Structure formats: C-alpha cells, structure tokens
Amino acid sequence: MTGTTAPPQGRRAPRRRMLWLAAALAVLAVAVLLSLAVGSRTVPLPRTLDALLHGGDGADAVVVRQLRLPRTVVGLAVGAALGLAGAVTQGLTRNPIADPGILGVSQGAAAGVVVAISAFGVSSLTGYVWFGFAGAVAATVLVHGLAGRGRGGVTPVGLALAGSAVSAFIASLDTLVLTTDAATTEQFRFWHVGSLSGRTADVAWQLLPFLAVGAVLVVAVARGLDALALGEDTARGLGARTGLVRAVGAVGATVLTGSAVAAAGPIAFVGLAVPHAARAVAGADHRWVLAFSAVLGPALLLLADTLGRVLFPPSEVPAGVMTSLVGVPVLVALVRRRKVVAA
Secondary structure (H helix, E strand, O other): OOOOOOOOHHHHHHHHHHHHHHHHHHHHHHHHHHHHHOOOOOOOHHHHHHHHHHOOOOHHHHHHHHHHHHHHHHHHHHHHHHHHHHHHHHHHHOOOOOOHHHHOHHHHHHHHHHHHHHHHOOOOHHHHHHHHHHHHHHHHHHHHHHHOOOOOOOOHHHHHHHHHHHHHHHHHHHHHHHOOOHHHHHHHHHHHOOOOOOOOHHHHHHHHHHHHHHHHHHHHOHHHHHHHOOOHHHHHHOOOOHHHHHHHHHHHHHHHHHHHHHHHOOOOOHHHHHHHHHHHHHOOOHHHHHHHHHHHHHHHHHHHHHHHHHOOOOOOOOHHHHHHHHHHHHHHHHHHHHHHHHO
16 A cells, blocks of 8 residues: 655754754844844844944944944854854763863963963953963863873873863962962953953954854864764774864864853853754754854853843843853753653
C-alpha cells in the first residue's frame, strides 16, 4: 500500500533550524530597536527610526546617533564574539559548562588593563582594548604551553587545569597591584564591572576587525569540532587533524574573547549560557550552533543592557551584572530541560 509519507527527519531538520534562526534574528532586531530607543530618555520608535535614517540635529537624534548607536554596535560585536567563543571553547574542551574564561583569556585581558593603567597611565577605553587584547593572547599562549607539556599533549582536562591555574595566578598578581595602588583601583573598577556604557564609535571600529577575524577562524573549524565531539581517537580515525583544529579554534576563541573583554570588561554568562540555548534548537552540528550563538549572544547582551537602563532610573545597572541575573535562570532552565529530555 502506497501513500503520502512524512519527510525524513534529515530533511525536516534544516527547515526547522531555519525557522528557529529566523525567530532568533527577529528577537535580535527587537533587541537592537529597544537598545536604540529605551533608556533614561525614551525616544519613540518613529523618531528613533527617523534619526537613524535621516539624521537631524534635535535632542532625540543626538541621543540615538551619538550615544546609543555606538553602544548598540559594541553590544552586537561583544555579544556575538562571546557567543561564538563560548561555543568553540565548549567544543574544544568537550565540556558543556566551559566558558571562554576557562582558557585564562578573561584574566589575561584584565591583567593587560591593569598594566595599561598602572604602568603606562592609559585612561581611555580605546587604549584599554589593545592592552587587554595583548594580555588575553599572552595568557592563552601560557595556558596552552602548560597544557601541552604533559605526555598526551594538549587535552581537554589539561586545558581546563592549566587555564584554572593561570587564571588564579594572574588574579593574584592583579590583586597585588590593585591593593597597593588606589588610583589604578579606581580606574580598573570602572572597566571591570562589565558595561556598554560610554562605549564610543572608536571602540566599535577597533572591535569589528577582531570580530571578523575570530569569526572566520572558528567557522573554519566547525567540521573539526563535530569530529572532536566523537572523541580524540574517533576524530583522528575520520581524518580530522585534531591538532590543527585545536590550534585554530583556540586562536579564534582568544581573538574573540580578548577583544570583547578588552572593550566591554568581563561580561558573565553570555559565553556559557548562549551555546546551551543554541544547541537546544540547533542540535550538535557546530555550523548551526555557531550561527545561533552569533545571533543569540548579542540579543541577550542588548536586552540585558536595556533592562539595566530602566530598572532604577536615572541610575544604570551595568550589563555585566544584568547578564548574570538573566543568564542564571536561563541556564538552569536549559539544564533542567536537557535532563528531562535525557530521561
């Protein structure tokens, strides 16, 4: 007996993913509009769009174009960078609770900013970006150097242990400097809280090239990450060049995280929670996981930043605080959902 049959699951999956991706892009578009329109001075949506499209010199146009537009662009870049870096870090370490900080990147960036303030007197966000990025790169090189000294070379466990040790050591050095230099502490505290406030177009332009390079690198190893998920030996049996995948992926994660943290300070939970949400709707294919992470990361960060602006006006809750408050219940819900599905 013949008849119409349902399309195979393999054919339905891309269509379902495309629908979810369209929904994620819609959420991101809403987050961008809210970021531009909502704040201590709320600008009606028609005026917001008019200011973007036609400019103008009124108060609303100045707020939207000169203050909120650069902040929103930085939020888009930082959120995408942290989402991508979190996805590739979890893939490289085969650790679902890993975030970009596990490789020592965040602490390295913090050390770079401390050096910039205390040794060179840098006081601008545009200056912090370069020092923070250099510190992130140095920390990552140190972590991989330590992890690779073992008999089995670089392994997920070795990376996690080396990253934790280097992060703790760098944090101790930072504390040593900060507790003996009040001026450095005051400036560092403004950066370390993790915020999009005060980010200018110069910071946005500095960040975008790093995002482009890092994104290309992590997308290039997406297939390799799929192979690594099956285990080291299986991946090699399938012809994957695991050493190259780890090296390129680690460089991409470092570029993304280092530039994002240097520009906005440590932003918690974006790199941890977003890849979980991406896998919940995209499955295990890292090409789709990376695509969803690049969209959901900035959506989460911009929504958190906007919420922080309106909770206690005219004061502002930093985005780094809000992402933790928003990210924790999201992560708990995702973990509980995965347990239920697994059961």
